[in-house]
Amino acid sequence: MNDKKMETNAARRARGRPRSWDDKSGQNTIKSLDRAMAVFEHLSTQSGVSLSALSEQTGESTATLYRILFTLETRGLVEFDQAEQLWHIGPGAFIVGARFLRRTSLVERARPILRNLMEETGETANLGVGQSHNVLFVSQVETHSNIRAFFPPGTLSPMHASGIGKALLAFMDPDVCEQIVSKGQRERFTEYTLCDAEDLSADLSQVRARGYSIDGEEKNVGMRCIAAPVFDHFGEAVAGVSVSGPTSRVALDKVEVLAEAVMAAADRLTAAIGGEVSSLQETPAEETL
Known part of the structure; x- marks a missing residue:
């Protein structure tokens, strides 16, 4: 009976909420992801910004920023204007936002x-x-x-x-x-x-x-x-x-x-x-x- 109960509880956790779901401490934060999302949110407030300017605004190094932006670019969340050498919010962000609005x-x-x-x-x-x-x-x-x-x-x-x-x-x-x-x-x-x-x-x-x-x-x-x-x-x-x-x-x-x-x-x-x-x-x- 106890084994069956344990299996049921394990199945419930597997649906999306681990045992530590209510633990909001730093151990449950993916710091690199949190840093990337902070950059993404900041970029969304800009009408176009250079890598160096973004570095000054966020306090992140240009090397770190480039890796973040390149990763987001592969998902269409940001895009780079080659002619102007500026980074912009990408069409993928609108698609995600539109899905949110459908909720x-x-x-x-x-x-x-x-x-x-x-x-x-x-x-x-x-x-x-x-x-x-x-x-x-x-x-x-x-x-x-x-x-x-x-x-x-x-x-x-x-x-x-x-x-x-x-x-x-x-x-x-x-x-x-x-x-x-x-x-x-x-x-x-x-x-x-x-x-x-x-x-x-x-x-x-x-x-x-x-x-x-x-x-x-x-x-x-x-x-x-x-x-x-x-x-x-x-x-x-x-x-x-x-x-x-x-x-x-x-x-x-x-x-x-x-x-x-x-x-x-x-x-x-x-x-x-x-x-x-x-x-x-x-x-x-x-x-x-």
């Missing part, structure tokens, strides 16, 4: 909602999810206008300088939000970027009060974005919906009307994925823009 119905269910939002507002509609301290844009429906915002799937943007990022920050666990807001130095992209922790916290309080965030030229001068959070069945903000466009069209006197459309779209997507509005949502307050 959830979020993107699929968002498409018609984003399309309707674009048609209703006349501006580009976006869907983003949180990734560490950044927003990862996973879907977009572009406006037909000549001047438009463009965040192709896979684009990363810092949370503090993003409409969707601030919507996610405002409605995440307060302790986690405080850790992110109070931690480190934030990059300044324009004169309007909220780099000071106190200023950012005050802005997030306004986001919670009214239910939507505003990126007022905080990442790109001349562009304004309005975003609202999407919640899962735990009431946690798992994504954000936004519209973005030039300040000449997304003018201050149009913000409230556009915000109503954005919040309605976010609510529809929340309902579509079986979500519930967060308990952090406050009664909307009157504000002067």
Whole structure:
């Protein structure tokens, strides 16, 4: 009986979880793989970088970097531009990312909602999810206008300088939000970027009060974005919906009307994925823009 039980337990472990599955110590980390993934993640934030520049940015030797990049290149995860002598993220990364997106119905269910939002507002509609301290844009429906915002799937943007990022920050666990807001130095992209922790916290309080965030030229001068959070069945903000466009069209006197459309779209997507509005949502307050 005991032998049979041992065989059953061994079979269960063989399915994918070893006995030490819950052990997160360094002995279960493949250091070379961890180093390669760190380089890969860093490269994904660049629009093209030389080997020497990548070495300076990561602190790795050029010899180590070349072995890592060559290995990733054989899998199509990175590629080398011979003419420019620059390394780029490769098509294999998109394929893997696309497979990840198929795990959830979020993107699929968002498409018609984003399309309707674009048609209703006349501006580009976006869907983003949180990734560490950044927003990862996973879907977009572009406006037909000549001047438009463009965040192709896979684009990363810092949370503090993003409409969707601030919507996610405002409605995440307060302790986690405080850790992110109070931690480190934030990059300044324009004169309007909220780099000071106190200023950012005050802005997030306004986001919670009214239910939507505003990126007022905080990442790109001349562009304004309005975003609202999407919640899962735990009431946690798992994504954000936004519209973005030039300040000449997304003018201050149009913000409230556009915000109503954005919040309605976010609510529809929340309902579509079986979500519930967060308990952090406050009664909307009157504000002067």
